[in-house]
Amino acid sequence: MLIPILLSLPSLFAQTSAVENANKEAMNISSMDAIAQASPVVQLTLFILIALSVVCWAITFYKYKSYKLIETSNEPFMDLFWKAKSLDDIFADVSEYPDSTFAKVFKTAYLELRKMADSTLAEKEGSSTSPLLSGIDNLERAIQKETDKQISAMERRLNILATTGSTGPFIGLFGTVWGIMGAFQKIGATGMASLAVVAPGISEALIATAIGLAAAIPATVCYNYFLTKIKSHEVELSNFSVDFLNIAKRNFFKGE
Numbered sequence: 001m002l003i004p005i006l007l008s009l010p011s012l013f014a015q016t017s018a019v020e021n022a023n024k025e026a027m028n029i030s031s032m033d034a035i036a037q038a039s040p041v042v043q044l045t046l047f048i049l050i051a052l053s054v055v056c057w058a059i060t061f062y063k064y065k066s067y068k069l070i071e072t073s074n075e076p077f078m079d080l081f082w083k084a085k086s087l088d089d090i091f092a093d094v095s096e097y098p099d100s101t102f103a104k105v106f107k108t109a110y111l112e113l114r115k116m117a118d119s120t121l122a123e124k125e126g127s128s129t130s131p132l133l134s135g136i137d138n139l140e141r142a143i144q145k146e147t148d149k150q151i152s153a154m155e156r157r158l159n160i161l162a163t164t165g166s167t168g169p170f171i172g173l174f175g176t177v178w179g180i181m182g183a184f185q186k187i188g189a190t191g192m193a194s195l196a197v198v199a200p201g202i203s204e205a206l207i208a209t210a211i212g213l214a215a216a217i218p219a220t221v222c223y224n225y226f227l228t229k230i231k232s233h234e235v236e237l238s239n240f241s242v243d244f245l246n247i248a249k250r251n252f253f254k255g256e
Helices: 003-028 030-036 042-081 085-098 101-117 138-155 158-192 195-252
Strands: none
Touching: 030 138, 042 085, 042 101, 042 138, 042 195, 085 101, 085 138, 101 138, 101 195, 158 195
């Protein structure tokens, strides 16, 4: 009875050693190895998340540079606007501020004023060379339309950041579920629940979750940052529009 047990000990030690070695190999799997060994569905999921992350970072850098350019261009234009003696003087130099949203709104408003002055809405009073206008609603609509156009341009492509921020974790979760399903299938096929069997599937599942969060969190933060900037700039544009309309009412419109 003792002899068979002693004879079977080497094979038991060998099996135990093999299991331990397999477990060690499973524990030593790197992230790149897990991605390389992942199923095609998980790899496609990871590719989509990485592509979305790259696109979001490109949009972030582009928008940050664009908004900074708008801010640095608006400042000198506002100095010109308040220091100039007439609207004609401002219009003569407006082309020097191609990135200024204030300059674009001013140009639209000025051209609308000129159009109204040349139309039947203008009336001459005595010998005055300055026409008195009516129909200020036309000017207000033109300013509002250009303001909306500038805000819309600032919001362009931000929907990609919002979409990535809201869907990234769920895309990663899909990869996670798929990876866990693969791990359970391996358990069913081998009949073993050892670390060597489940580790690759669990590893690729967790990587999918991590990359989903890594794509979604910066996208959400950047989207909220840019949205705050846009709302602030929209208020500034609205204030500028009110200032321009007040100047126009005092100098060009009759009884408005």
